[in-house]
Structures are given as C-alpha cells and as structure tokens.
Amino acid sequence: MRRVCAGLVVAMLGGVGCGDSTEGGAGPKQESDFTSQESFFKGGSRIKVRRMTTTDGLRWSEATYDAARLRPCTWQPVAPDGDLYCLSDNLHRIARNEPPFYLDASCTEEGVISANPLPAGTILSKEAPPPGVLQQLFHLGARVTGSVYLRDTSGGCHALPGNASRAAYRFGDEVTGNTFVKGVLRQHVSREGIAAHFVEGEDGSFSLHHLEATEHGVTCAVQRAQDASQRCLPSGQDVAIAAIGGLSADASCSEPVFIAPSCNAPRFAVEHPASRCETGASAFSTGPVTTELYARSENGTCMESSLGPNGPCLHRAGQEIPPTSWPEARHVDMQTHGRLVVRGARMNDSLHVPMGLFDTQLDADCHFEADTSGQPRCFPTTPAFHLGLYADASCTQALAQTYEEHCYTGPYAVVAATTAGDAHRAFHLGARHQGPTYAKIMLTGQPTRCAEVSTPATSKRWFLGEELPASALVPGRATLD
Numbered sequence: 001m002r003r004v005c006a007g008l009v010v011a012m013l014g015g016v017g018c019g020d021s022t023e024g025g026a027g028p029k030q031e032s033d034f035t036s037q038e039s040f041f042k043g044g045s046r047i048k049v050r051r052m053t054t055t056d057g058l059r060w061s062e063a064t065y066d067a068a069r070l071r072p073c074t075w076q077p078v079a080p081d082g083d084l085y086c087l088s089d090n091l092h093r094i095a096r097n098e099p100p101f102y103l104d105a106s107c108t109e110e111g112v113i114s115a116n117p118l119p120a121g122t123i124l125s126k127e128a129p130p131p132g133v134l135q136q137l138f139h140l141g142a143r144v145t146g147s148v149y150l151r152d153t154s155g156g157c158h159a160l161p162g163n164a165s166r167a168a169y170r171f172g173d174e175v176t177g178n179t180f181v182k183g184v185l186r187q188h189v190s191r192e193g194i195a196a197h198f199v200e201g202e203d204g205s206f207s208l209h210h211l212e213a214t215e216h217g218v219t220c221a222v223q224r225a226q227d228a229s230q231r232c233l234p235s236g237q238d239v240a241i242a243a244i245g246g247l248s249a250d251a252s253c254s255e256p257v258f259i260a261p262s263c264n265a266p267r268f269a270v271e272h273p274a275s276r277c278e279t280g281a282s283a284f285s286t287g288p289v290t291t292e293l294y295a296r297s298e299n300g301t302c303m304e305s306s307l308g309p310n311g312p313c314l315h316r317a318g319q320e321i322p323p324t325s326w327p328e329a330r331h332v333d334m335q336t337h338g339r340l341v342v343r344g345a346r347m348n349d350s351l352h353v354p355m356g357l358f359d360t361q362l363d364a365d366c367h368f369e370a371d372t373s374g375q376p377r378c379f380p381t382t383p384a385f386h387l388g389l390y391a392d393a394s395c396t397q398a399l400a401q402t403y404e405e406h407c408y409t410g411p412y413a414v415v416a417a418t419t420a421g422d423a424h425r426a427f428h429l430g431a432r433h434q435g436p437t438y439a440k441i442m443l444t445g446q447p448t449r450c451a452e453v454s455t456p457a458t459s460k461r462w463f464l465g466e467e468l469p470a471s472a473l474v475p476g477r478a479t480l481d
Contacts, residue, residue: 018045018295026336034196037061037334037342037354043481047073049084049183052368052376052476056338060357062368064207065480066181075183075199075209079134082163084199084209085180087125092118092140096127102149103168107157110171111141113148117167123175137179141170185209192348194220194232194327210236211353213327218268222345224280225323230345232327233283234268238259240315242271243332249290249316253302257290258315269317283326285318296457329353339473340366340378356381359474364410368476369424372417377473379426380412387415389461390438395450398464399433403456413464426473430463437461 034040041049041061048064050072063072064086071088078085096113103111112124122140127133147159148168154386160166183199190196195212197206213220213232218239220232240258249255258269269284293305293314329345332352336342341358343365359378366378383402391397400413410429417423439453455461 004313032439033350034189035334035350035352037344040208044181044201044203046203046315047201047205047207048480049205051479051481052330053479054337054340054474054476056340058335058337058340058342058357058470058476059479060342060368060476061354062478064205064338067480073180075207077134079128079136082134084183084185085096086183086201087137087180088123091123091125091137093135094124096133100162101168102151103144103146103170105147105149105157105159107149111144111148112171113166113168115166117143118169123179124171126171135295137175139172139175141172141197144168144170181205183207187212189348189351190214190410191350192327193352194347196335196351196353206455211347211465215325215327216268216321220326222329222353225326226279226282227323228279229323230329230331232347233270234331235270237264238266238268240266240269242269243314248294248302249292251292251294251302251304253294253296256317258284258286258317260286260313260315265315268321269315271317283321283323287316287318287323290314290316326342338474343415362412363473364412366474369414370422371470371473372423372425373470374423374477375470376478377470378476379414379424379473380468381409382410382412382414383408385413385415385462387464388439389453389455390440390450391433391435391461391463393438393450393452395438395440399437399461400427400429400464401455401459401461403459412468413462426468426470428465428468430465433461433463 038059039089040246043049046067048065048067050065052060052062064074066073066086066088069088071090073086073088075084076087098430100110101113103109118140124138124140127134128136149157149158150164151160155370181201181203183201185197185199187195187197193213193215195214196208197212199209210219211232218234219236221235222230222232225231225233240260242256243259247257249257256271260266266286269286270281272281283435295305296300297303327347329347330342332346334342334344334352334354339359339361341360342354343358344352344354346352357366357378360381365381368376368382371377385400385402387400389399389401390398400415413427415425417425436452437455438450440448441451442448
C-alpha cells in the first residue's frame with residue numbers, strides 16, 4: 001500500500017500530532033546539529049522509539065511507542081489548555097460533527113454508542129466545540145441497557161429504533177494524572193526562514209513535532225511546490241486542503257473547494273493539482289466560505305453536487321502565494337546502509353530532515369511493510385493498487401486499479417494480500433489499460449462468469465506484470481529504543 005509518510009519524521013511533518021500547544025520554557029534553546037536521522041527521536045523511560053533495523057546497520061524511526069499502554073502514540077493537544085500528551089492510537093474517537101446520543105428520554109444525559117462492545121479500559125476522545133476544537137479525554141463509563149435517544153431537527157427527543165445490537169455507555173470521569181505522558185514543545189533550530197520544534201517528554205523522551213515557515217508563522221511540511229522545487233509548504237491544522245473527487249465552487253467546475261480539517265477558518269489552503277504532473281502543490285490564502293458545490297458527472301457535464309454545502313468547513317481559494325516565499329529544501333543523502341539510502345531534505349547547515357528510504361537495487365523509494373509470511377520488508381512506495389479486474393472477456397489478463405496519483409510512472413505496484421491490509425505483494429507494473437474492464441461475477445448457486453463492469457471515472461487501470469518475490473526486498477526487524 002502507498003505510504004507518503006514513509007517513517008516517523010515524515011508522519012510528524014505531515015501534521016500528525018500538530019496543534020495549538022504553546023512553546024514551553026523561557027525561549028528557544030541553544031541550537032543543535034540535526035543532520036543525523038537518529039537525532040530526531042530519542043526514547044525515554046516510557047515513550048520509546050520503534051525503529052526498523054537491518055543487518056546493514058539501518059535504524060529507521062517508525063513510530064513513538066507508549067511502553068505502558070503497549071501501543072504506538074502521537075503527541076496531541078488536549079483540552080482545556082492544549083497541553084501535549086502522547087496519546088495511544090486505540091482511543092475511541094467521537095468527532096465534533098457526529099450527532100450526540102442520549103441515554104434518557106429528555107435528551108439531557110449524553111452517552112456514547114458503539115456498533116460493538118468496547119473493551120475495558122477504553123479511553124474516549126471527544127472533540128470540544130469551537131473555537132478551541134481541542135479533544136477532551138474521558139474514561140469509559142458503565143454500560144447501559146434500554147433505549148438510546150437522538151434529537152431531531154426540530155429539537156424533539158426520540159428513541160432510536162432497533163438499537164438492541166448497539167452497545168451504549170456513560171461517559172466516565174475526565175482523564176487526569178499519568179494515564180498519558182505529558183510533553184513540552186520547544187524550538188531547537190531557527191535559521192534561514194525555517195524553525196524546528198521538538199517535544200520534550202516528561203519521561204526524558206525527545207521527538208520532532210513540526211517545522212515552521214517563520215516568514216508566514218505556520219507549520220509546514222516538505223513537498224513539491226508549483227515551481228517543481230521541494231519547499232516547506234503549509235500543513236496541519238492551519239491549512240485547508242483541496243477536496244478530492246473533483247468538487248468545485250463554481251458552475252464551470254474550474255475553481256477548487258478547500259476543506260478545513262477543524263472548521264477553524266485556517267489562514268492557508270493547499271491544492272495538489274492532479275492534472276499538472278510536471279509541477280506540484282500550490283499555496284493560497286484561504287478565501288470565504290463557499291455556499292455551493294459542483295462536480296462533473298460521468299459524461300463530463302458540470303452539475304450542482306448532491307453533497308451540498310458543509311457548513312464553515314468548505315472554503316474558496318484566496319490569493320495565490322508565490323512558491324518562492326516558502327523555504328526551499330534541497331536533496332541530501334544522509335546515510336547509506338547496504339542497498340538502502342536514507343534520503344533527506346537539507347533545510348540549512350544544521351537541519352537535514354530525513355524524508356524516506358531509497359532502494360538502490362530497485363531504483364525506487366521504499367518503506368517497510370509485512371510480506372505474506374509476516375516478515376517486514378522494504379516494499380516499493382506506490383499508490384494503493386487493487387486487484388480483481390481484468391482486461392479480457394475471459395478474465396485472464398490481470399489489471400491493477402488505483403484511485404489516486406495517476407501521475408505515477410514507477411515500475412512497481414504494491415497490493416494488499418489480505419482484506420485487513422496486513423500483508424503485501426509487489427508486482428512489476430505494465431502499460432496503462434484504456435479499454436473495457438471485466439471482473440469475475442460470483443452469485444450463489446450459479447457458476448462464476450466473467451462480465452464487463454463499469455469503473456469510476458476517477459480510477460486508473462494498469463496491466464499487471466510478473467510478481468516481485470519477497471526475497472528480492474530488504475528484510476527488517478522491529479526494535480524499541
């Protein structure tokens with residue numbers, strides 16, 4: 001499967017864990033040298049660094065890990081004051097835009113419902129309303145039986161029908177104390193228009209949190225800009241992203257719509273143009289809230305979208321910001337371990353940010369995933385390809401289908417080998433398929449037949465070549481520091 005965030009550093013810079021937490025301490029610490037990929041993350045007494053190691057000496061950071069909760073964790077702001085905690089990845093999350101459920105017929109006691117029973121010890125993460133839009137953490141309360149209620153649009157309180165299969169719970173006490181490790185955000189490098197901010201955990205751990213484009217005062221992530229250069233463009237909660245699926249703000253379907261992740265009127269918007277493969281992302285100031293949505297139908301006609309407006313989360317673009325106003329990142333090979341190279345972005349002499357791994361034998365970027373035997377290996381980094389389609393009416397010429405990155409021209413396709421996506425296979429990728437598409441149709445009590453099927457206009461199909469054996473990929477081993 002595709003991995004843009006091919007490692008912990010890139011995941012952090014993509015906005016995971018970024019928030020409104022203020023810097024701790026009296027001011028920036030003395031600048032250090034961050035040119036080694038291992039210097040960006042260090043384990044403490046509880047928060048560890050899960051690394052992928054190889055026999056050639058690679059120690060690639062994959063995740064921060066809470067040794068007490070036995071789960072990966074990320075540094076996230078928590079209400080009421082936005083302090084950072086390393087929250088494990090198994091929280092039961094309740095989004096702010098989800099309709100609240102109630103446990104009483106007057107709709108006064110809010111509860112939580114789940115399609116399946118929640119395990120003991122579950123922590124509930126509930127988004128607070130604006131303007132803070134921080135998450136509040138609660139222990140899981142007692143399970144309750146009986147009806148679950150929901151308010152209708154007129155304010156009435158009604159029982160949900162057929163809710164016997166749902167598991168309903170009360171909210172327990174708010175989480176306090178040492179359930180999670182607390183961290184303080186501090187700046188360690190600032191020069192040439194870029195600053196690096198790190199979380200210092202109270203347990204002695206140390207983690208990169210985000211980069212900042214200091215001229216604009218915004219969190220940024222290294223990516224290809226509209227001028228085809230690598231630059232640190234705005235990212236995280238301060239950014240609206242162009243909507244996928246071709247949504248537009250005008251009746252000619254030419255003006256993109258931008259989605260704000262927290263409906264917090266971000267200052268910047270970023271568009272990744274799918275039709276201009278030779279360039280990259282464009283950055284804009286965020287324009288006004290859009291009141292109409294349009295999309296192209298299968299025959300190419302621009303029509304009003306049935307999705308309709310979605311409150312303050314959808315924006316038009318404002319003025320485009322010249323790419324040269326964003327910090328430039330130059331390519332640097334940071335370390336070589338056998339056939340794997342740690343590739344990075346050189347922001348300045350003191351800051352070389354590791355961005356991913358490159359397999360010199362495959363001549364491709366790679367990231368670690370499990371093969372069909374469960375062994376982690378460095379698979380080529382590709383879009384998410386799916387099997388099950390064929391190019392011929394006898395269903396013998398296999399095709400790989402993807403819904404993203406039609407600009408991809410790499411020689412490989414990585415597909416999930418299981419429905420859970422926990423094992424992978426790699427293939428050589430053939431030519432693009434433009435003709436009819438077929439699939440095997442299996443109906444109960446009838447023989448399997450091969451029939452032509454329709455495919456979404458946004459998908460792309462490719463001939464599938466010979467499988468790349470797992471033994472041709474570099475093996476790794478997960479360790480904790």
